Amino acid sequence: MTAILGAGMSGLSAAYYALKTSKVAPLVVLEATNRVGGWVRSIKQPDGTIFEKGPRIIRANYQNILHALWKDLTTSRVSKDDESIYSFMERRFGRDIAEKIAAPILCGICGGDIHELSAKSFMPKLVEFEKEHGSVFKVERAKKEAWNMWGLQGGFEQLPQALAQNIAKRGVNIKMENNCEQIIFNKNSVELTVNGKVEKYSHVISSLPAKNLADLVQEQHPELSKELLDIPTVTIAVAYYLIHLLFLKTPT
Numbered sequence: 736m737t738a739i740l741g742a743g744m745s746g747l748s749a750a751y752y753a754l755k756t757s758k759v760a761p762l763v764v765l766e767a768t769n770r771v772g773g774w775v776r777s778i779k780q781p782d783g784t785i786f787e788k789g790p791r792i793i794r795a796n797y798q799n800i801l802h803a804l805w806k807d808l809t810t811s812r813v814s815k816d817d818e819s820i821y822s823f824m825e826r827r828f829g830r831d832i833a834e835k836i837a838a839p840i841l842c843g844i845c846g847g848d849i850h851e852l853s854a855k856s857f858m859p860k861l862v863e864f865e866k867e868h869g870s871v872f873k874v875e876r877a878k879k880e881a882w883n884m885w886g887l888q889g890g891f892e893q894l895p896q897a898l899a900q901n902i903a904k905r906g907v908n909i910k911m912e913n914n915c916e917q918i919i920f921n922k923n924s925v926e927l928t929v930n931g932k933v934e935k936y937s938h939v940i941s942s943l944p945a946k947n948l949a950d951l952v953q954e955q956h957p958e959l960s961k962e963l964l965d966i967p968t969v970t971i972a973v974a975y976y977l978i979h980l981l982f983l984k985t986p987t
């Protein structure tokens with residue numbers, strides 16, 4: 736039996752894909768809270784407006800994209816082992832796209848600074864397309880992956896909820912309010928302390944944030960725990976403004 740730690744998008748997706756192999760079945764997902772989705776959370780206001788606590792709708796500026804397309808098609812490839820996302824975007828699509836589209840999107844996704852984030856790690860497909868074809872837009876698939884932006888009516892939270900329903904129907908046991916407190920690896924099994932009780936599994940898949948996992952392996956693997964704690968994180972604050980239509984001037 737395999738335990739998957741965490742019922743956010745990563746844990747649920749891990750279960751979805753693990754179902755494709757019989758080697759790790761049966762599957763149990765252990766989630767500390769009483770809901771699935773982790774960071775993906777849509778908060779409905781009394782008037783029906785949805786505030787996304789995590790991922791949200793992203794819209795692209797069409798004119799900027801046309802300009803970016805032109806720049807991309809007329810810019811020759813540069814062979815670099817790695818570079819920052821800003822450097823890659825500015826080189827291929829221009830400063831406008833790098834600063835007005837890439838920076839806010841990337842900040843929204845991971846809170847990182849695009850001058851420091853590695854293009855190779857964060858957008859390996861685009862880097863590969865440039866290497867292979869000399870342009871990102873020459874490849875139709877790249878166009879879809881890079882610029883296809885969408886939202887979900889009713890909120891993004893529907894996605895993890897649908898995923899959870901799907902895997903539960905296919906036999907995955909999703910256990911809510913099951914907080915994993917420690918992981919001990921034995922030769923042929925793994926022991927998890929869950930809500931104070933020890934449970935034995937054949938495999939464990941962790942989708943927990945690095946700092947949470949660090950606590951769990953601290954006793955048996957202090958070095959690993961230290962390395963997990965060394966992974967930098969940032970704090971993000973999300974502010975929403977709901978402006979009633981009555982207060983907006985209509986164009987004359």
Ligand SMILES: Cc1cc2nc3c(=O)[nH]c(=O)nc-3n(C[C@H](O)[C@H](O)[C@H](O)COP(=O)(O)OP(=O)(O)OC[C@H]3O[C@@H](n4cnc5c(N)ncnc54)[C@H](O)[C@@H]3O)c2cc1C
Pocket residue numbers: 740741742743744745746765766767768770771772773774775788789790791843844845913914915916942943944947971973
């Ligand atoms: C404001 C914001 C905007 C974002 N925008 C985007 C975007 O536009 N596009 C995009 O792709 N990404 C975006 N992201 C990032 C994306 O939301 C996250 O990368 C993704 O949701 C992480 O999912 P996860 O399953 O890896 O982790 P989490 O969502 O953190 O899930 C981990 C789960 O593990 C559970 N857990 C923790 N500890 C334990 C334990 N000891 N035992 C059992 N369970 C435990 C938690 O309760 C949680 O449910 C955004 C994030 C934020 C915060």
